[in-house]
Amino acid sequence: MTSPDRNRRSPLALAATLLTAFLVAFASPAQAAAGEWQDGTSQSDTIIDCLTRLPSTGVTANTGWWSPTGEVPKVGEPFLLHGYIGLVGLPCSSGVAVLPELVFDETAFGYPDEPVKWGINDIDDPTPTFSTDRVELTRGPNGGIAIASVGGRAITLERGQIFEFQVPVVAKRALKGTATRAPSCPGRTAGTKPCAVAESGDHLQVAFKVSGHGGNKAYVTPYVPLFATGSGGTGGGVVAKVASTTAATYKVAARKKGTATVTVRAGKTATGRVVVRDLARGGRVVGQSTLTAGHRGVVRVSVARLGKGKHRLVAQYAGSPTVKPSSSSVRSIRLR
Numbered sequence: 001m002t003s004p005d006r007n008r009r010s011p012l013a014l015a016a017t018l019l020t021a022f023l024v025a026f027a028s029p030a031q032a033a034a035g036e037w038q039d040g041t042s043q044s045d046t047i048i049d050c051l052t053r054l055p056s057t058g059v060t061a062n063t064g065w066w067s068p069t070g071e072v073p074k075v076g077e078p079f080l081l082h083g084y085i086g087l088v089g090l091p092c093s094s095g096v097a098v099l100p101e102l103v104f105d106e107t108a109f110g111y112p113d114e115p116v117k118w119g120i121n122d123i124d125d126p127t128p129t130f131s132t133d134r135v136e137l138t139r140g141p142n143g144g145i146a147i148a149s150v151g152g153r154a155i156t157l158e159r160g161q162i163f164e165f166q167v168p169v170v171a172k173r174a175l176k177g178t179a180t181r182a183p184s185c186p187g188r189t190a191g192t193k194p195c196a197v198a199e200s201g202d203h204l205q206v207a208f209k210v211s212g213h214g215g216n217k218a219y220v221t222p223y224v225p226l227f228a229t230g231s232g233g234t235g236g237g238v239v240a241k242v243a244s245t246t247a248a249t250y251k252v253a254a255r256k257k258g259t260a261t262v263t264v265r266a267g268k269t270a271t272g273r274v275v276v277r278d279l280a281r282g283g284r285v286v287g288q289s290t291l292t293a294g295h296r297g298v299v300r301v302s303v304a305r306l307g308k309g310k311h312r313l314v315a316q317y318a319g320s321p322t323v324k325p326s327s328s329s330v331r332s333i334r335l336r
Contacts, residue, residue, distance in 0.1 A: 037082065038318050038325065039064035039275050039285060040204070040224025045191060045215035050092040058215040059096055059157075061085035062285060063206045063222045066166075070325075072227045075171050078112050083206040085220065086123055086162035087213065096213035097154040098163055100147045101140035103194045103205040104226070110170045118147075118165040120157065121282065124307060128164070128282040142194050142207055154209075162284075175202040177225030178321070191217025202226050241319065242267040244326040248276070248315035250303070254335035258303040260287055262315045264326070269293050272320040276301055279312040279330060291317070310334050 040063050047058035063083040073079040087096045118135060121128035140146035147165065149155055155163050180201025187193040194207035205223040244266035252258030264270040276287035287303040301315070311333045319325035 037064050037066050037283070037316070038224070039273065039288070039316075041222050042285065042288065043191075043220045043222045045210065045217040045220050047089045047091050047214045047216070050090050056089045058089040058091065058213055059085055059087050059098075059208070059210055059220055061206065061208050061220045061222050063204060063224045065204070065224060065226060072229055073171065074229050075174060077228075078114070078168050078170050081167040081169055081204055082165070083208075083222070084162050084164035085157070085208045085210075087157045087159050088123065089213075090159055091213040091215075093213050095156050095158040095161075096215070097156055097211045099140075099154040099209040100163075100165070101142055101144040101194070101207040101209065102147075102167070103140075103142055103144035103197060103207055103221075104200070104203065105197055106145075108171060108173050108175065108202070110172050112168050112170060114168040116165060116167050118163070120155070120161055120163050123160050123162055123284065124281055128162075130164070130166070140207070141209075143197070144194070144205075144207065154211075162282075171226075171228035173228070174230040175226045175228040177202050177227040180225075182225070183221075183223050188219075188221045188223075191219050191221070193219055194221045241322055241324045244270055244317060244319070244323050246274075246315055246317045246326040246328045248313070248328040248331070250313055250331060250333065252303055252306055252311075252313075252333065252335065254308045255305050257305055260301040260303050260313070260315060261298065262289075262291075262301055262317070262328070263298045264291060264317045264323075265297055266323045268322045270297050270317065270320065270323045272323070273318040274299055274301060275316050275318070276303055277314050277316060278306070279314055280310050286313070306335055308335050 042062040044060040045058045046055050049056040066080040067073045115132040117130040119130040136148045138146045183195035183200040185195040188195050194205045203223050207219050207221045246264050248262045250260050260276050262274050274289050275285050277283050278286050287301040289299050289301045291299045314330045315328040317326050
């Protein structure tokens, strides 16, 4: 994919050849240190499985951001916006057509002269690859920045494939994330369209327009709150945070749903999102939950079915306005 008019050239003209220098400046999710990717919500649609004729998940999408320092970026510091979508179900069609559109307050961002990375990989690929080849940016149907293959065509995924992108940006003002209005409009929930930028505060929505696979939604639109501190301190609604530690235990078996018990300890009450990733599968999210004050630092997370072979599981706590993010140690498991 390509970035939201990254270097502040016009979004419609930013389909220039991308440079490989960005590969040195930033790591992919699979390469980044654990705990640095801050994921938002995920969203899926439903299809009728071509074999069982029963409802099942069609596509699943997620979005997030990553800071090179592992901390909330400051105004003017580059960081990455991230999104991916995979066709996990078995439709009777050959695949799904995907047209991603980034919807956010573009006036709050600048775009460094660095390329965007993107790739189409198998879900089970332990070493996903990314490209900086040319893609096309156009103004999307919802006013955002749409990412298309050369010629303006949608991106086509077969079952078991994931499309993923990473976009370099810099904040031009403080971003307050969850302290602002979240994109919770009925259209986004129902899958008919993303929320308007004016109704979304300091959040990024990635509106994946999907078609051709018989799904029950026209758009699958995950979102993530965005944060940036004002210059010279903890501006932008971000306060001093206490450190946290995360630990996890797992009960998993091949091709069966499992569980992870995740414990987050901190000097203040830890609340916020917890995800479990499989680093042997490109850092894919295999489980997620929300830690509330009532959990008292311990939450049980449902883990998706894992295939046979080696898996490297890690639990990541996304942090809160008062508690820093942290990550568990990596647990290597071989399922037979």
